[in-house]
Amino acid sequence: MAAVDETGTNATTTGGPAPLDLRNIAQAPKALLHDHLDGGLRPSTVVELAADCGYDGLPAADADSLGRWFRDAADSGSLELYLETFAHTVAVMQTAEGLQRVARECAEDLAADGVVYAEVRYAPEQHLEKGLTLDEVVQHTLEGFRQGESAARAAGKQIRVGCLLTAMRHAARSREIAELAVRYRDQGVVGFDIAGKEAGFPPSRHLDAFEYMRANNAHFTIHAGEAFGLPSIHEAIAFCGTDRLGHGVRIVDDIHPGDDGTPQLGRLAAFVRDKRIPLELCPSSNVQTGAVASIAEHPFDVLARLRFRVTVNTDNRLMSDTSMSREMKALVDAFGYGWSDLERFTINALKSSFLPFDERLALIDDVVKPGYAVLLG
Numbered sequence: 243m244a245a246v247d248e249t250g251t252n253a254t255t256t257g258g259p260a261p262l263d264l265r266n267i268a269q270a271p272k273a274l275l276h277d278h279l280d281g282g283l284r285p286s287t288v289v290e291l292a293a294d295c296g297y298d299g300l301p302a303a304d305a306d307s308l309g310r311w312f313r314d315a316a317d318s319g320s321l322e323l324y325l326e327t328f329a330h331t332v333a334v335m336q337t338a339e340g341l342q343r344v345a346r347e348c349a350e351d352l353a354a355d356g357v358v359y360a361e362v363r364y365a366p367e368q369h370l371e372k373g374l375t376l377d378e379v380v381q382h383t384l385e386g387f388r389q390g391e392s393a394a395r396a397a398g399k400q401i402r403v404g405c406l407l408t409a410m411r412h413a414a415r416s417r418e419i420a421e422l423a424v425r426y427r428d429q430g431v432v433g434f435d436i437a438g439k440e441a442g443f444p445p446s447r448h449l450d451a452f453e454y455m456r457a458n459n460a461h462f463t464i465h466a467g468e469a470f471g472l473p474s475i476h477e478a479i480a481f482c483g484t485d486r487l488g489h490g491v492r493i494v495d496d497i498h499p500g501d502d503g504t505p506q507l508g509r510l511a512a513f514v515r516d517k518r519i520p521l522e523l524c525p526s527s528n529v530q531t532g533a534v535a536s537i538a539e540h541p542f543d544v545l546a547r548l549r550f551r552v553t554v555n556t557d558n559r560l561m562s563d564t565s566m567s568r569e570m571k572a573l574v575d576a577f578g579y580g581w582s583d584l585e586r587f588t589i590n591a592l593k594s595s596f597l598p599f600d601e602r603l604a605l606i607d608d609v610v611k612p613g614y615a616v617l618l619g
């Protein structure tokens with residue numbers, strides 16, 4: 243993989259590290275663990291699918307205005323208001339064609355941005371309004387991901403997409419969705435998750451779903467420690483046995499300066515770090531929902547310096563008007579990271595992925611390390 247500078251020339255010809263600009267970051271192999279299918283549609287696709295399926299509730303008629311509307315509406319300072327914007331994407335993802343197209347474009351867009359491995363999640367229970375069954379929803383989405391992987395390959399880009407099935411935490415279908423995830427584990431579903439409003443809906447409401455996953459040696463992550471703090475993280479780990487934390491950013495509330503000023507970890511933070519529990523951090527999304535005040539004040543750097551298993555994620559590319567490369571660039575600008583930091587975050591993500599171990603290793607050794615070696619110069 244050749245790195246290019248802003249003029250499009252090959253960075254390796256000049257020697258030394260490639261400039262850390264957006265274009266070169268897009269060339270770097272990246273791994274993404276936390277991206278919502280219904281939060282990553284192209285605005286133009288939302289407009290077209292709405293016309294196809296007769297949805298007349300869109301807040302804007304053309305793709306550019308609609309893209310701006312999503313970003314502005316999601317910039318709400320509250321998770322509850324942020325989540326309201328999904329009504330419009332979910333509305334156009336109710337048919338076989340809609341689901342396949344959105345999944346295909348998701349894989350293509352991530353691949354074009356240099357993502358080589360992605361775990362993309364969505365809640366099948368939200369896509370039954372026009373009569374599809376849960377199984378059909380999963381089958382159409384998996385078919386879309388496979389089509390997107392092939393299209394990316396034809397365009398010279400390599401990507402592997404694993405799917406996570408999410409249950410909505412305010413609803414009562416989590417056990418059913420966990421069973422669905424296990425049923426499709428050999429066809430591209432790599433794990434399970436719960437998402438939605440955090441306050442008032444603790445992860446322990448869904449204990450039987452997590453027990454089912456554990457009983458089947460299957461992987462799961464839990465959105466926790468985003469809009470609600472340490473109790474939610476504690477439950478997700480201690481009672482539910484989560485493999486990873488979706489966001490988990492509020493773990494920083496259990497880290498305080500000691501008498502000599504160095505950060506001291508409370509028991510929960512120490513447990514998360516000791517156990518290498520991955521944090522699926524999503525910087526831009528956290529600013530939009532008010533979980534943190536700005537990227538510069540994001541605990542990402544504190545956690546990275548303390549050697550937590552930090553990973554960089556997009557959460558919702560449409561609502562945050564972002565991409566994997568832009569999230570990385572924002573962190574580079576805020577904290578002065580270099581290529582070796584970005585490589586470490588990428589390897590962290592692959593180590594934490596729900597892929598079989600040998601496949602994780604192959605991506606790290608054959609794709610990620612050689613890719614960053616070129617950029618490091």
Ligand SMILES: O=c1[nH]cnc2c1ncn2[C@H]1C[C@H](O)[C@@H](CO)O1
Pocket residue numbers: 278279280281321325328332363364365368408437438439465468527557558
């Ligand atoms: O960041 C989030 N926190 C909690 N729930 C979320 C977040 N982003 C998306 N969701 C919800 C809205 C989607 O409809 C659902 C499934 O992808 O997950």
Ligand SMILES: [Zn+2]
Pocket residue numbers: 276278437465488557
């Ligand atoms: Zn999320």
